[in-house]
Amino acid sequence: DTSLAEVNLFSPSMPISPSSMINQYKLEDEPELRDLFITVDDPESHITAIETFITYRVVTKTSRGEFDSSEYEVRRRYQDFLWLKSKLEEAHPTLIIPPLPEKFIMKGMVERFSDEFIETRRKALHKFLNRIADHPTLTFNEDFKVFLTAQAWELSSHKKQGPSLLSRMGQTVRAVASSVRGGVKNRPEMFTEMNDYVETFSQKINVLDKIAHRIYKEEREYFNEMKEYGPIHTLWSASEEDIADSLKGVASCIDKCCKATEKRMAGLSENLLPILHEYVLYSEILMGVLKRRDQIQGELDSKVDALANKKTEKDLFSEEIGKLEDKVECANNALKADWDRWKQNMQCDMRSTFTNVAENNLRYYEECLATWESFLASQTVDLHVEEDSEDRP
């Protein structure tokens, strides 16, 4: 029996917050019809003779008929996620498959198995599976079902099925051969516009990602200095009598603001940074999807060109061309629909993320304001008391 109260869908962090519940309703077209709930948690380290790796627990709760049971619990490692992604890309070359967290993160100099790294990855993997579950087409993918339900040995044997690596490589070579710069000259206007959009979007989202990281860094440096600032006032109060209370008051205010800054930083790293990073990856995915569409188009175009040069075997060709034309039409439609959906989701995500950033900052300033105002009130009360006692002879 599934219930919204138990499992939180889009917030990767486990405690349910009201705002993330609201986010779910914004993101989903028909929330009442949700019938698949997935969580990724409990990272565990496994040490074998050959390697060390982490597995994550994937819990699925569902009311769908295609599933034999209503609840599943499996363990998956990063490799398994990679496998799933490549199977989805294979099956749906012009659908926008959600991004996976990267294999390694160089720039942060985060050690491969640090707690921070594992937690960031866990959240991203949780997001990945939920975005798939949310996708009208991908959610019914067979490999996705296997991923969610199969025990370790079942998954291994399932992976070995399907076209061999060699034949898959052959497909790729043929695709490339038939589309060196294929699909571009007959590309419908809509997809050229998409291409232009993605290029600019990619630039901008990368810059935003950098800005967000810089803001985080500056806030952290500010926090580090603030930590030292309050205590000096306390130290000073030790040599004073009359103004000791005022000094201690200031020290306490500064310390409270310091804590508030820490909260603000945490807000950034929990919300803005992961979303922007996800969309940086998304922009690469979009470019890949557009290229694949061009390749499919290219296959058709080169066959059409070949037909123009051949006088014989026209019937054979026209059947093949018919099939390719269908393929192109399917690919285009799939992409168009998924594109619109992606844009809507992106707009939603950006709106809620940046609104959250603003709320974070508001909370920070409101907390600091309250602290200083109460200090000021305490000081002016003293002043009035002093003034009164001065008036009396």
Add this chain to the structure above:
Amino acid sequence: MEECLAKKMEITVSEAEKRTGRNAVNMQETYTAYLIETRVVESQNEGQCAPVDSLWRRYSEFELLRNYLSVTYPHIVVPPLPEKRADFVWHKLSADNMDPDFVERRRIGLENFLLRVASHPVLCQDKIFYSFLTQEGGWKEMVNETGFQLKADSRLKALNATFRVKNPDKRFTELKHYSDELQSVISHLLRVRARVADRLYGVYKVHGNYGRVFSEWSAIEKEMGDGLQSAGHHMDVYAASIDDILEEEEHYADQLKEYLFYAEALRAVCRKHELMQYDLEMAAQDLTSKKQQCEELATGTVRTFSLKGMTSKLFGQETPEQREAKIKVLEEQIQEGEEQLKSKNLEGRDFVKSAWADIERFKEQKNHDLKEALISYAVMQISMCKKGIQVWTNAKECFSKM
């Protein structure tokens, strides 16, 4: 007691001007001159406004004035001058003495100095100070004619006294420790404040980068465009707001700096006490040894080892006449010494009394001023928070419309 000059006369340092001139070694130099304006306050005729007198002074003349006051009134905690060179600077501010912001803050500091002196019950009555405010030409000569430089104690002598004094007044020893602590803690505070200001500047300015990206991004978005664009504008406002905020904070830092320098003035009074006390102890010691010598000569007993004693043993004793002469000289010296000791004692007690009175006055002033400064700091923080709330409320609205 006569009313403070500050109540009878309006004093302002209203302008600062860059000048070029020739210095003592006839080399061209650039310096800043400050315009001091004074106006006598007519309490009876409300309607009538006395004319404003003005003259120009440069920083070195202020320094001369302060040196004169410190030497002439060693029992007074003399108000300090604003710093000569920009210190505790966070890196966005210039450390250049010619920088207009620094000059402006110095102008305010110099005015504050004059007002402090003018409202001091003792210092405000000084003629040299009055001439400083009112007499443009010949003031330097006038100061030098007082011969105050001769009265100044050598730093070496003072240092010697600090180490060797045996019985300084306990209160001065405590005060010395307090002023050391005050100096140390305020320096530390100012250093960290400068670093905090630097970092705060960084946080605000980085948000300014949002404006341009949002604007460029909005160009490719149909529905999100307006929200992005206007949010970006608010981020620009946010980034720009830090400049005024930090400029105001500089004035707070200047208030703390004044008391940092006041700590030095406190130490100077303690040093003077130590010097006087040491002088007294030396004079008493000298007197005691002379009395002893006299006694030895008179009774013929050598109680302590002395070179004279040894030489007289080696080279023969003196004649009774010689001894008589010596005793007479010593007795004169002893009498002189006792009078001197008496007057030194009196001087010392007077100094302690008047110094302590001024120190009590200073303590009250310090507590009042610092408390006010802390309150003004809180007010600044509140204003900064309110500005932040306004900007982010606006930004939130724009984001929610994306």
